[in-house]
Amino acid sequence: MNEGTKHPVEQIVNAIGVTALARHLGHRNVSTVSSWKLRRSIPVSYWPKVIEAAKELGHSSIGIEALAHACGARSAA
Secondary structure, X not given: OOHHHOOHHHXXXXXXXXXXXXXXXXXXXXXXXXXXXXXXXXXXXXXXXXHHHXXXXXXXXXXXXXHHHHHHOOOOO
């Protein structure tokens, strides 16, 4: 499966990196971030930190619009 066929939340988390994002959020393990991929949703309360991490790690295209689209997207499966 390539990134183009993954859910947008998975694409965002994979682009930033599960471990890098967890560290940026101050988590010792990746379970919180990993659960977002499974639930296909990133809690709105985390959006500012996700955007900040994305920008710091060179993913400036991940902003509020991308998160809103990803978290509003539903799987066709």
